Structures are given as structure tokens and as C-alpha cells.
Amino acid sequence: MKSSIIVFPGSNCDRDVAVALEKFKISHQMVWHNETSLPKTDLVILPGGFSYGDYLRTGCIASKSPIIEDVIKHAKKGGLILGICNGFQILIETDLLPGVLLRNKKLRFLSKNVFLKVINVENHFCINFNKKSIIKLPIAHNEGNYFADNKILQNLEDNNLIAFKYCDEKGNINKDSNPNGSSNNIAGILNSDKNILGMMPHPERLIDPILSGEDGSMMFKSLLKSQ
Amino acid sequence: MKISATVTLKKEVLDPQGKVVSQTLKNMGYKNIISVRQGKYFKIELNETDKEKAKKIVEEISKKLLTNIVTEDYTIDLD
Numbered sequence: 384m385k386s387s388i389i390v391f392p393g394s395n396c397d398r399d400v401a402v403a404l405e406k407f408k409i410s411h412q413m414v415w416h417n418e419t420s421l422p423k424t425d426l427v428i429l430p431g432g433f434s435y436g437d438y439l440r441t442g443c444i445a446s447k448s449p450i451i452e453d454v455i456k457h458a459k460k461g462g463l464i465l466g467i468c469n470g471f472q473i474l475i476e477t478d479l480l481p482g483v484l485l486r487n488k489k490l491r492f493l494s495k496n497v498f499l500k501v502i503n504v505e506n507h508f509c510i511n512f513n514k515k516s517i518i519k520l521p522i523a524h525n526e527g528n529y530f531a532d533n534k535i536l537q538n539l540e541d542n543n544l545i546a547f548k549y550c551d552e553k554g555n556i557n558k559d560s561n562p563n564g565s566s567n568n569i570a571g572i573l574n575s576d577k578n579i580l581g582m583m584p585h586p587e588r589l590i591d592p593i594l595s596g597e598d599g600s601m602m603f604k605s606l607l608k609s610q
Numbered sequence: 611m612k613i614s615a616t617v618t619l620k621k622e623v624l625d626p627q628g629k630v631v632s633q634t635l636k637n638m639g640y641k642n643i644i645s646v647r648q649g650k651y652f653k654i655e656l657n658e659t660d661k662e663k664a665k666k667i668v669e670e671i672s673k674k675l676l677t678n679i680v681t682e683d684y685t686i687d688l689d
Contacts, residue, residue: 439650440678447675476678483680490626530681 384610386411386426389454391445396431396467396587403587404428407603416448426463426606427454429470431523431585441484441526442472451477463507463606464579468524471571471581480574480581481539482531487524488564494523496596497562499547499570499584500554506577507609509546511601517554518598520584522562522570527583529565529572536566546580547571611656611664612689615672618649623681652676653689661688 386404390397390413397413404411412422416434421427435444445451451473458464458479466474474480487493496519501512512518531539539545547570551560556568563583571582586599619625625647632646654671658664665686672684 439676443675443678483678485623485681486626490630 384409384426384607385422385424386428387414387421387424388412388428388430389414389416389450390430391416391432391434391448393434393436394430394432394469396469396585399585399587400428400430400467403590403599403603406590407600407607409603409607414450416445416450419449419453421450421453421457424457424462425610426465427457429454429464429466429473430587431468431470434469434473437526440476442469442474442476445469445473446476455479458574458579461576461578465508465602465606466579466581467585467587468522468527468583471583472526474579474581479579480572481535482529482566482572484526484583485528485530485564486526487528487562492523492525493527493562494521495562496521497570497584498550498552498554498560500550500556502545502548503543503573503577505543506546506573506580507606508580508602509605510609511605515554517550517552518601519589519596520586520598521588522584524563524583527563527565529569529583531566539569539572540567542575544573544575544577545569545571546573547582547584611658611661613654613656613664613668614687614689615652615654615668615676615684616649616687617652617672617677617682617684618647619681620683650676664688 548568586602589596589599628648
């Protein structure tokens, strides 16, 4: 599997993603945002960070950068795209995923580990997870409060397009286990063809016991398995 | 030609910053404050003399870039 990590000014998780990909022997190239075409690639990763200093709206300026046109083409051809944190915000601003990410309900930057329930395992990113399993991943964001109108939420629920929901240690999905106020406790969603995943938690940060856990490994193993 | 665009969160969307400013003003003794909505203000200078054309361009960029039409509204004013 060949992958491309798009690097924007202000990206700061691009190298973490690269380390994770290297660990799982997925070849990768760093692609600068000013490039106009992607190298031959199966997977595009939009990493976390603060692209363009979060100017205007999070992910907004990045969604208009030169490389994005080719990323959209890659998406339309069925190529895989994984947007993590700021990458998720960029996917939303690019209209590749529906809804918006508002400021966290309590207006605080959140940096902590959270529990997630894996809702959909029938996609390239999650086939190695067990359905309804509870995993632990870190979040680090200020704008992760997923919001969409009822029609969009209903469509996500009905078509099984929600990949992860915030839950507690026991798997309860409720207000108390919702860190940022997201509608329906949504932490990550897929597009209708399930070739695009946007998620606020960071799988690349928990890929080794030395980093206090390796639940994130499953995503990279899934990607390897799905090729 | 100079045109300004003001972008604010839609009425139905919670504006936490505006709410905090409003509450702070009340705490400062301004009892007649009803509410505050915080927004963004863009002062745009265009190389265009036709008012209608300029307005159309600003309208377009407001939709395409300056606002997220899901959560925000915009108003345009000719200077």
C-alpha cells in the first residue's frame, strides 16, 4: 500500500502519522500543500494540527489549497482518505464529509484519552476492530463538536456511516461520556462509499505499549489488510 | 470600491463567545444589555467600479469562503 501525507503550514501530526505508517510497513510520501498533483497513492492522510493557524475557520484555508483538487479527484475515484483531527475538519470544509465541527461545548481545548465504541467495522479503516468493541484513543482539539441537521444525522445512523462514538469505559454512550458535545456522541464518520473516514481522535498516537497503549495500531493493520 | 462583509453565527446556533461577552457586560453593570452576538468583519477592496458587479463578487466569496453556510450568516455593506 502506498500512502501520501499532506503537509500544510501548521500541520503538527504529520510526522507522528509517518512513524505509525513506517511501523506497519506502509510506504509513505510527504506531500506539500502547494503541490498540484498527488504521487501514485492508495491512501491520502490529512494529518492533525492547526493548518494555516486555524484562520477563518478550522480547516477552511487548507480546503482551498492547491493539492486539494487532486485529493478530491482521488476521493471520487474511490481512493482512500483518512482525516484525523484537523484532517477531519478539512474534509468537512472540502464537503467530502457532511456536517460541521463547532467549538467544544465547554469552550475548552481538550487533550486527554477517551473511550470509543467501534460502530462500523465494514470499511477499509476498521476491519481489524471487533464490532462494538471499546477502545481508548487520545483527543486533542478545540473544535470537535460534531453538529449536523437531523436529516444528515438520520442518514449517518440509518446507513451505518458512523465509525466511532464516544463512550465510557463500560461502553455507555451518553451525555456524560461525550467530551465535546458532539451530536449522537459522534467521534468519526464515513462517506457513503466508505472510502473516506474523518475522526477527531488520534489513532497514530497510540501504536505502541511504550506510548501507554496500542489501540490505534488496529487502524493501520486494517489498512494493510484491506489492500 | 470598498465593500464590507459581516459574518455571524446563525440565530439558532449557540454563540458561546457572544454569550460570555454579554454576561460580562451585565456583570460590569450594563443592566440594559439584552444579548451580544460575536462575528467577523471583512473589509474588502476591489478593482471594480460597477456597484452591482462588486456586490455580486463579494456575495460569491462570502458563500464560497468567508462563511460556512451551515452555521453562519453574512451581510454585505457598500462603503
